[in-house]
Every structure is written in C-alpha cells, then in structure tokens.
Amino acid sequence: MQSQVTCPSCRTQFVGDLHQIIDVGQNPELKELLxxxxxxxxxxxxxSSVTQVGTPFLYHDPEHELFMVHMPMEMNLSxxxxxxxxxxxxxSAMDRLSPEERRGYMLQPQTIINLQTLMEKVLETEGVTPEMMAxxxxxxxxxxxxxSSDKDAALGLIREREDVIDESFFALMRTMMASAEQGGQDQSYLHLINLQALLYRETEYGQQLERQQKAIxxxxxxxxKAGGVSPKLLLQHVLANRGDFTVVDGLVAAARPALNYEFFVMLSEKIEKRQKSGISADELVALREHLLELQQKFEKRSREVVAQAQRTLDKLLQSTHKPAAVRASLNKIDELFMMVLSSNLEQAEKLGDKERIEALQEVQNSIVQEMEDQAPPEFRLVNQLLSSKDEAAMRQLLDENEALLNPSFLELIQAISGQADESNDKEIVQRLTQVESLVVERL
Ligand SMILES: [Zn+2]
Incomplete structure (x- = not known):
C-alpha cells in the first residue's frame, strides 16, 4: 500500500510502499523480510536515511493458523x-482469500503491540523456541x-558460565573470527584465536572438540595417502578411538559415505572372530549398536533435509512473484535444493505437466539470475563471455568491460579453464582458450 511517510531525520514527506497484509501463504518471501x-x-x-515505519499490519500464516495484528504502541490510538x-x-486479509480458505480463527485475531513478540511467534513456527533464542x-x-576481559577474568567467566559453552557457542566464535579475518582486524582476530585456545583447554566441550579434531x-x-576414506580405513580409526564415543561420532560424521554396509560387515566379522576365540566382544557390540543408531539418525536427518528443501521449493512455486521470493530465500538455496529442483523438473517433464514445468523453470531462472547478480563482476563477465554467441560478441563484451581486464582476470580464466579441464569439459576449455587469447591481445 502506498502511504505517506515523514522522514524522522529531515522531516521530508514522501510516499513509501508499506505492507499491511502479510499473508505468508500467498507471499512467503514476506516472512523472510519480517x-x-x-x-x-x-x-x-x-x-537517504533508512527507517522502519511503525504501521499496523496483519500477519497470516495459514499453515500454522497464525492470525495476528501488529498495533505499534507508539501510534497511541484510542x-x-x-x-x-x-x-x-x-x-482486507479475508477478501484476498477464497471462501473455502476462510477459517474460524480469523474471527479472533491476536493483537500484538511488540514487534519482537510477533517475530518470536513467527520464529516458533520455524521450530525456534524462546528458550533457544534466550x-x-x-x-x-x-x-x-x-x-573484553583479561585472561584471569576470562577464566573466571568460563568457570561460571560453562553451561552455555557448547557447539553453537563455538560456531558463533568461528563466525566472529571469520569476519574479523576478512575485515582485516588482525588484533581482534588474534584475540579470538587466543580465546578459542583457552576455551579448548578449559572447558569440557572444548576438550572434546579438540580430541575430535585431532582424530579427524x-x-x-x-x-x-590412501586416495580417499575407505570403509576399512574408517573402521581402523574408529576402533582406535572406540573408548571415546565423542571422537567416534566426529570421525563418522567427517567420513559419512564410508559408514556403509561394507563397514558393518567388517565390524561384524571382527566381533565374530573375538567371540569364536572366547574373547569378550561386548565393547565392540556396544560400538556397533551405537554406530547403527547413528547411521539411522543420519538417514533420518537427510530425509528431513530433503523434505525441507521440497517445502522451500513448494513455497517458491506458490509465490506470485518468483524472483522476489527467490531473493528472500537465498539462504535456503544450496546444492541439495538444486538437486531437489531438478528432480522435480524431471518428474514434471515425465508427466508432461506444462504448467508445472514453466513454474519450475521460472524458479530455476530466477536463481541463476540472482546468483549472477551476486557474483563478483569478474565472474559475471566470464559467464557472459562463455554464453556469448560468437567471437564478435566476445570482443564487444571485452570492449565494454575494459576496466576488468588485468593480469588477475587472466589468472581467473586460467583457473576456471584448469577446473574445466579436470572435469573433462572440452567445450568450455575450448571457449576459455579463445577468451584467453582475446584477453592477452588486450593486455
Ligand atoms: Zn530524510
């Protein structure tokens, strides 16, 4: 909805486009936006100052029967x-729905004053509980x-708060380290490295992690040395660490494909051998139980991940404006999602479902477009060069992008060419060779 907004910094009045109805059944991308x-x-x-406009809006999630109106306190209405x-x-929310989509819960919308509370309710539908947020x-x-504390104070804090130092704490620290490193903040990066070392030494979870990492x-x-992790090699390492299931779990998670049928056959043979020679095999039997459970968990997990990707895809397919929906869901689009997308396409093609094929292709094209937009300009240029129809088109592109042509661009082309060569992609190698010589001409 177009609405009059007054800039809080300079008092300029202008017209802004505000959302008043957030129906995530119809526009899933708005959930991400919120x-x-x-x-x-x-x-x-x-x-140019940026403001979040406190305006009333209605949030509807038909899947979870959430129907809430946000009424900002600062509006001070009677x-x-x-x-x-x-x-x-x-x-107006109900007007957008067909009669069969209207439900009883819509007669009693929850009124929520605090935007944070509303967001927490939405997060809960995604499986994030208030406890997790806390x-x-x-x-x-x-x-x-x-x-911000010195070593002694840090040690004290660690003793006191060891209960919250777990996997996600270490993950948070890694994120901070990565951004300090990228931002060239050497001082804070070093500080974080030291802190991490301290945590490895001084907390139980850190010690576990360290043992795990050493074993991995x-x-x-x-x-x-062996050219890959075979089930036999994995078994050797698992057996060597069988006294410590934390380490075993880490090894197996790092080499999941090797935890297969062959692995279990070999482990069972070892158990039998022991039993036949009258040696106790209890420890190995317990290990096998544990690993079987773990494998089942992995399988369940990967089924869930696939189901999640399918749900994301379904939402994108339902959305009325796919490019925007794709942009809002970029964090959910990964290799697995692309696999699910292409198997959906295959299926639709088999069934000859034209409408679905078109919708799926629109999602696919939006993703490709979005990735290209996000890629650094050098990568974009290489992609454009690869898809240009002839040498004249290539020359024209190079003319238009003269500023990008330098020795490091040449190195990039050579690197991509090397990769294509390894994966035996002759056509791309040939095109890149052509591009390379055109670039060399210009340097
Ligand atoms: Zn302004």
Missing amino acids: LSGYLNVVQCPNC HDEEQRIIGQLVR QQRSQAELLEQLI HLLSSDAK
Whole structure:
C-alpha cells in the first residue's frame, strides 16, 4: 500500500510502499523480510536515511493458523480507533482469500503491540523456541564479555558460565573470527584465536572438540595417502578411538559415505572372530549398536533435509512473484535444493505437466539470475563471455568491460579453464582458450 511517510531525520514527506497484509501463504518471501527486520523499511529520497515505519499490519500464516495484528504502541490510538483498524485489516486479509480458505480463527485475531513478540511467534513456527533464542542471546553476551576481559577474568567467566559453552557457542566464535579475518582486524582476530585456545583447554566441550579434531586430522592425512576414506580405513580409526564415543561420532560424521554396509560387515566379522576365540566382544557390540543408531539418525536427518528443501521449493512455486521470493530465500538455496529442483523438473517433464514445468523453470531462472547478480563482476563477465554467441560478441563484451581486464582476470580464466579441464569439459576449455587469447591481445 502506498502511504505517506515523514522522514524522522529531515522531516521530508514522501510516499513509501508499506505492507499491511502479510499473508505468508500467498507471499512467503514476506516472512523472510519480517524476520530479517526489513519489513516496511523505507529510504528517504532527500537524506537517504533508512527507517522502519511503525504501521499496523496483519500477519497470516495459514499453515500454522497464525492470525495476528501488529498495533505499534507508539501510534497511541484510542480503543475505538484500534478496533476500527483491526476490523479493516481483517476484512482486507479475508477478501484476498477464497471462501473455502476462510477459517474460524480469523474471527479472533491476536493483537500484538511488540514487534519482537510477533517475530518470536513467527520464529516458533520455524521450530525456534524462546528458550533457544534466550540461549543464543546469553551466548552472544558471554562472548562479548570474554572478548573484553583479561585472561584471569576470562577464566573466571568460563568457570561460571560453562553451561552455555557448547557447539553453537563455538560456531558463533568461528563466525566472529571469520569476519574479523576478512575485515582485516588482525588484533581482534588474534584475540579470538587466543580465546578459542583457552576455551579448548578449559572447558569440557572444548576438550572434546579438540580430541575430535585431532582424530579427524589423523584420519584425513591417512586418507590423503590412501586416495580417499575407505570403509576399512574408517573402521581402523574408529576402533582406535572406540573408548571415546565423542571422537567416534566426529570421525563418522567427517567420513559419512564410508559408514556403509561394507563397514558393518567388517565390524561384524571382527566381533565374530573375538567371540569364536572366547574373547569378550561386548565393547565392540556396544560400538556397533551405537554406530547403527547413528547411521539411522543420519538417514533420518537427510530425509528431513530433503523434505525441507521440497517445502522451500513448494513455497517458491506458490509465490506470485518468483524472483522476489527467490531473493528472500537465498539462504535456503544450496546444492541439495538444486538437486531437489531438478528432480522435480524431471518428474514434471515425465508427466508432461506444462504448467508445472514453466513454474519450475521460472524458479530455476530466477536463481541463476540472482546468483549472477551476486557474483563478483569478474565472474559475471566470464559467464557472459562463455554464453556469448560468437567471437564478435566476445570482443564487444571485452570492449565494454575494459576496466576488468588485468593480469588477475587472466589468472581467473586460467583457473576456471584448469577446473574445466579436470572435469573433462572440452567445450568450455575450448571457449576459455579463445577468451584467453582475446584477453592477452588486450593486455
Ligand atoms: Zn530524510
């Protein structure tokens, strides 16, 4: 909806496009927008400052029967005015639905004053509980405190708060380290490295992690010598660490494909051999139980991940504006998602379902477009060069992008060419050779 907005910094009045009905059944991308904090964010045309406009809106999630009206406190409306706005929002939300989509719960919308509370309710539908959010907050707080304390104070804090130092705490720290490294903040990067070392030493979870990483390192260096992790090699390492299931779990997770039928056959043979020679095999039997359970968990997990990707795809297919929906769901689009997408396409082609094929292709094209837009300009140019129809088109592209042509661009082409050569993609190698010589001409 177009609506009059006053810039809080320079008081300029302008017209902003605000969402008043968030129906995530119809526009799933709006959920991401809300959760990322960008819902109803507008930019002032005069001073460019960015504001989130506190405007009432209705949130509807038909899958979870959520029907809530956000009524910002700062609007300071009388009870009657509030009721009038809620009534309007409910009517216009219901007008968008077909009669069979209308439900009883829509007669009693929840009114929510605090945007944070509303977001928490939405997050809950995604399986994120308030406890998880609280845990995350206290981990972030602890990390901040640790960063700003000296070693003795840090040790004290670690003793006191060891209960929140777990896998996700270490993950949070890694994210911070990566961004400090990329941002060239050497000082804070070093500080974080030292802090991590301290945590490895001083916490139980850290010690577990360290043992795990050492064992995985040994496995991977053996695997390098052997040209890969075979079930036999994995079994060797698992057996060597059988006293410590944390380490076993880490090894198996790092080399999942090797935890296969052959692996279990070999393990069972070892158990039988022991039993036949009258040696106790209890320890190995327990290990086998544990690994079988783990394998089942992995399988369940991968089924869930596939189902999740399928749900994401279904939502994208339902959305009325696919490019925007794709952009909002980029964080869910990975290799697995692309696999699910192409198997859906195959299926639709088999059934000759033209409408579905078209919708799937639109999603696919939007993804390709989005990836291209996000790629650094050099990569984009290489892609364009590869898909240009003849040498004249290539020359024209190179003319238009002269600023990008330098020795490192040449290196990029050679690197891509090397990869294509390894995967035996002759056509691409040939094209890249052509591109290379055109670029060399210009340098
Ligand atoms: Zn302004």
